[in-house]
Amino acid sequence: MIALDEIEVRDEEPGLHRPPPRWDVLRAPVIGRLLRARRGRLLLQLPLLLIALLLIYDGFTGPPLASQNLATVSVWVHYRGLVIVALLLFGNLFCMGCPFTIPRTVALRLSGRGRRWPRALRNKWLAVAAFVAFLYLYEWLDLWAGPELTAAVIIGYFAGAFVLEALFAESPFCKYVCPLGTFNFVASTVSPSQITVRDREVCRACPGKECVNGSPRALGCGTELFPPTVRSNLDCVFCLDCARACPYDNVALALRPPGRELVEATWPRRWDVSFLVMVFAFTAVSNAFGMVPPFYDLQLWLAGALGTTNEPLLLAITFAALSLALPAAAGLAAAGLSRTLAGRAEPLRVSFSRYAPAFAPLAFAVWLAHYAFHFITGATTLVPVLQSFLLAHGIAWLGEPNWALGSLLPGDWILPLQTAVVLIGFAASLFVAQRIGQRDFESPPVAMRALLPWLILWLGLAAAALATFNLPMEMRGALLGG
8 A cells, every 4th residue: 555645635736736627538428437437447458458369379370471460460550550649639548458457456466565666766767778679679670570579579568567567566567667658658748638636625635545555446556646646647557547446536537738748847857757758759760760771771881880790789789879879969968058058057957858848749740650651551451461361260251352452542642741740740849848938937038049959959850750751661561561
């Protein structure tokens, strides 16, 4: 049980004095009742569990060609495209229905809520490392081209979630480790929904804090978030256990202006959180860059410069440089110059974290533009793949596979759409930055000077993304995949 003094609602905490949410999904006539039901989460988890088991089965037993296997097509084409759209339109729906946490009740009985996650790891540094490592392994092992490897990754997620849940409290796999969760957490900062409460006075007077500690009806928040103090989606898996456990029906899944949390003073001024958002932005570009010809030219140049053809080593150096060293160097340089131009005698951490939230909209836009390319060009691949799977098991309901299905949209539409998405993301980042400047600086000229280094950095990221999308890109996982 979490100590009550650790989660007490205090008047001096910023961001707590807000009116009740105007739009609460949990009060919707049908969907709200289903989500609040005791087994409400299973309504999403069970279908995804069945899909995961199907992908594991076909990954190990189905066709070895990626574009004809349900595991690779579903994971690397459809999952990524649908998740990013869900994050944009609503919020973290995948974590809400995550099948990897279904064995949580059994795991919690093994852990007994006795072990605490090591204090030194209660931050986002491990999440940064796991996220970049996953992108590295995706490229090195060609996960998009390996049905068996894709199935093994799914099994690894089930095993990792269960083991860490059984060993530790606080759902450390979801909160501190899971690369998919890390992606969803950062992306959901721009989403139009967030957990909150209807009446903070009810939470203040609540003696048991069942939303965190659990009740006979529900387990309570796995990541140990206290709803009236939730200011961000960065750690929230949208499991709604807090809503089911609350004896007063006081928890809300509120609709909000997209990205509202990015401009609030409650955004954490922490190195790890700020660096995570910057890595999320830089990897949005570098991940797409890894699928175009200049990336392979860079690998050949690096091989010649180092005198080695060791692919894992060359990729590790490239990923460390583009995904870790470059955002660190660029962010620190921008923070230092911003502090100097603003004439502020403040810790570098404060300058570094001030405009970090403004990276999120542009980063989200680049990821969206990238995943949209793969989804638009490869979405119809699922139809013949599913037809082939059913026929292989003696089911002819959908007829013979039609391998000639094409892109969802004409090919010459895709680049203009990607360009528009990136430009909208860039504009949204500027809007967030302008609001942050108004909040933190009394003088508009000072705010503009402080913003200038960051503006140059966002321009560089946007230009790099647009240049990458203008190059021929591998259509991984599709029928014409590289």
